[in-house]
Amino acid sequence: MSDLGETHGTQPAARAADSTRRQDAARAAAATRRQPAAGDAAATRALTADRLRALVEHETPTGDRARIAAAFQTLREWVEPALGRPGELVTVDGVDHLLFAPAAEPYVLLLGHVDTVWPLGTLADWPFTLDADGIARGPGIFDMKAGLVAAAGALATASDPSRVALLVSGDEEIGSLTSRALIEQLAARAEAVLVLEPSERGALKLARCGASIYRVRFEGRAAHAGLEPERGANALTELSRQVLASGEIADAAAGTTVTPTVASAGTVTNTVPAQAELMVDVRARTLAELERVDRWFAALAATDPQVTIAVEGGINRPPLEQESSRELFALAQEAARDAGLAALDGVAVGGASDGNFTAALGVPTLDGLGPLGGGAHARSEWVSLDAVVERSRLIAGIIDAIAARRRGEER
Ligand SMILES: [Zn+2]
Numbered sequence: 001m002s003d004l005g006e007t008h009g010t011q012p013a014a015r016a017a018d019s020t021r022r023q024d025a026a027r028a029a030a031a032t033r034r035q036p037a038a039g040d041a042a043a044t045r046a047l048t049a050d051r052l053r054a055l056v057e058h059e060t061p062t063g064d065r066a067r068i069a070a071a072f073q074t075l076r077e078w079v080e081p082a083l084g085r086p087g088e089l090v091t092v093d094g095v096d097h098l099l100f101a102p103a104a105e106p107y108v109l110l111l112g113h114v115d116t117v118w119p120l121g122t123l124a125d126w127p128f129t130l131d132a133d134g135i136a137r138g139p140g141i142f143d144m145k146a147g148l149v150a151a152a153g154a155l156a157t158a159s160d161p162s163r164v165a166l167l168v169s170g171d172e173e174i175g176s177l178t179s180r181a182l183i184e185q186l187a188a189r190a191e192a193v194l195v196l197e198p199s200e201r202g203a204l205k206l207a208r209c210g211a212s213i214y215r216v217r218f219e220g221r222a223a224h225a226g227l228e229p230e231r232g233a234n235a236l237t238e239l240s241r242q243v244l245a246s247g248e249i250a251d252a253a254a255g256t257t258v259t260p261t262v263a264s265a266g267t268v269t270n271t272v273p274a275q276a277e278l279m280v281d282v283r284a285r286t287l288a289e290l291e292r293v294d295r296w297f298a299a300l301a302a303t304d305p306q307v308t309i310a311v312e313g314g315i316n317r318p319p320l321e322q323e324s325s326r327e328l329f330a331l332a333q334e335a336a337r338d339a340g341l342a343a344l345d346g347v348a349v350g351g352a353s354d355g356n357f358t359a360a361l362g363v364p365t366l367d368g369l370g371p372l373g374g375g376a377h378a379r380s381e382w383v384s385l386d387a388v389v390e391r392s393r394l395i396a397g398i399i400d401a402i403a404a405r406r407r408g409e410e411r
Contacts, residue, residue, distance in 0.1 A: 041389075048149060048388050049130055051078065055145040056128040056138035062115040062173045065096060071114050072098040075148065075168060082156040083164070092178040097169045099182075103162040108402055109186050110155075110164060110395070111354055112148050112196035113172030113179075116140030117377050126379065134385040146383040146391075147196030147370030153392030158399040163406075165190070169354070176354055187358035187365075192328055192402055194395060195355040195367040198376050202387065203345035205368030206329055208352055209255070210290050210319030212282040214297050216242065218265075220307045222274040232272030233306035236265035239276040241303050246280060249296050256284040258293060283350065287360070290315050317352040318360035320367060325359075328366040328398070331405070335397030341390055369395055 058071035069089075076087045079100055087100045098114070118139035128138035136146075148168060155161050167186055169179035176183065187193050197205070218239050223232030243260045250258040258280060265276035280297075284290045297311050329346050336344045347368075355367040371391040373383030 044153075045385065045389055048153060048392070049136070049385055051149045051152065052136050052138075052141065052146060052383070052385070052388065053128045053130070055149060056136075056141050057123065059118065059120050059123050060114050060116055060140065060170075061119050062117075062171055063095075064120060065094070067120070068096060068114055068170045072096065072168065075114070075152065078152040079155055079166060082152065083161050083166075087166075090182060092182060095171050095178040097167060097171075097179050097182060099168075099186075100164075100166040102165040105163075105189060106191040106406070107163045107165050107189075108399055109190040109193045109358070110151050110166045110196060111169075111183065111187075111193055111358070112144060112151060112167070113169045113176075113354070114145075114148065115170050115173050116143065116145075117173050130385065135382050136385050136388075137382045139381065142198050142370070142373040142381045142383050143376040144197055144370050146373060146388050147198065150369070150371055150388050150391035150395060151196050153389070154395035154399065157392065157396040158403075160400070160403045163403060164399055172354060176357070179354070180357055183354050183357055184361060187361055187363045190358075190363055191406070193355065193358040193363050193365040194328075194369050194398060195353055195358075195365065196369050197353045197355070197367055198370040199368045199372055199391075200347045200349055201374070202342075202372040203347045203368065204325075204329060204332065204366060205320075205349050205353075205355070206325040206346040206366075207285065207322040207348035208320040208356055208367065209283045209285055209350045210287065210315065210356060211317050211352055212284075212290055212294060212313065212315045214278075214280040214282070214311060214313040216278040216280065216297075216300065217310045217312075218242075218276040218278070218302070218307055219310070220272070220274050220276075220304070223272045225270045225272055229272055233274075233304055234272050235276035235307055236273045238302050238304050238307040238309075239263060239265060239278050242300065242309075243278065246296075249293055251289065254285065254289055256282070256289045256293065258282050285319055285348070286321055287315075287318050290319065317356040320353075320356045320359040320365060322348065324363075324365045325367070328364045331401050332366060332394065332398050335401045336394055338401075339393045339397045341394055344394075366398075 060068050060071050090097045090099050122139045130136045218235035220233035220235035246258050261281050262279035266273035333344045355365045359365040371387035375381040
């Protein structure tokens with residue numbers, strides 16, 4: 001259940017006045033929203049560096065509600081003037097997410113997360129730094145505070161931000177448990193989703209593998225291993241047969257892996273094991289492949305008729321298939337050319353993101369819009385300051401290109 005934040009406290013009667021005020025605010029904001037002139041490149045760069053520092057210096061481990069709220073406040077100070085409308089906290093099961101709802105539909109959904117994998121206190125011995133070569137470092141800078149800074153810059157320069165929504169979630173690093181439904185609900189009404197996750201050496205992420213997890217329980221019958229082993233039904237032997245069989249359903253050519261990862265069986269050395277348990281990790285590039293493997297697990301039957309098998313689990317994250325990003329990538333490449341940026345590359349990667357959820361709904365999704373950098377989840381995390389500025393321009397360019405395409409269609 002979602003407990004909507006303070007901006008939903010407004011009564012309907014107050015809404016008209018409120019909306020006038022918002023329009024005034026939007027106009028006031030527009031004055032400050034102009035793309036800095038070419039001569040202002042240094043100012044833009046300095047502002048971007050300040051914002052990187054500010055956001056990295058908010059430590060935001062997943063689950064730390066107060067610190068995440070403080071980081072959200074900083075984001076609101078940047079994004080509210082750019083959009084001319086307020087952000088709202090959406091709280092789901094005690095976890096806060098920051099939403100800037102769109103002012104009109106259809107819209108482009110920018111998707112990011114503020115939480116990092118770094119525990120509180122990391123900053124004390126690993127502070128934010130920016131060296132003379134423009135390399136910025138600090139906990140969470142690549143995954144993905146730099147992506148949020150780039151998005152804030154883009155919203156200040158996009159020509160029509162009324163058609164943009166921004167969701168910054170607070171629990172991505174632990175699997176988006178409370179934000180998933182919100183992400184899907186917003187994505188379902190969006191015309192495109194731009195995911196602010198780290199790039200792959202500057203390249204966009206055009207496809208991501210999907211993943212399934214299975215737990216298989218084997219139930220046999222115990223017997224004395226010395227006196228009458230023939231009266232037992234060996235759950236471990238059956239597990240072993242199924243481990244080997246599962247290897248045969250993998251398909252290297254299709255990129256489908258089936259990896260037994262954890263197993264346990266037995267109690268003592270002189271007893272035929274009655275129970276065994278197996279965990280299997282599955283990765284695939286297409287939903288069809290995940291479903292093929294899923295059918296295999298659903299139909300799993302023991303070779304030994306005296307052993308029963310129970311399967312739990314299934315498809316966990318659907319893949320982000322290349323088809324979902326094809327059109328948006330072409331449009332992004334054009335936007336990069338128009339903005340005078342370097343040619344854009346795109347790659348397929350193994351890891352999953354919230355983009356997997358939105359692509360599975362059939363919504364065009366482009367991922368990896370964060371800047372050039374590296375070392376996600378590692379002490380070596382870094383980003384290029386100039387790349388953050390360039391990504392701001394790219395994201396603004398993509399938003400504008402989608403707007404132009406929409407106007408073309410509506411005409
Ligand atoms: Zn991330």
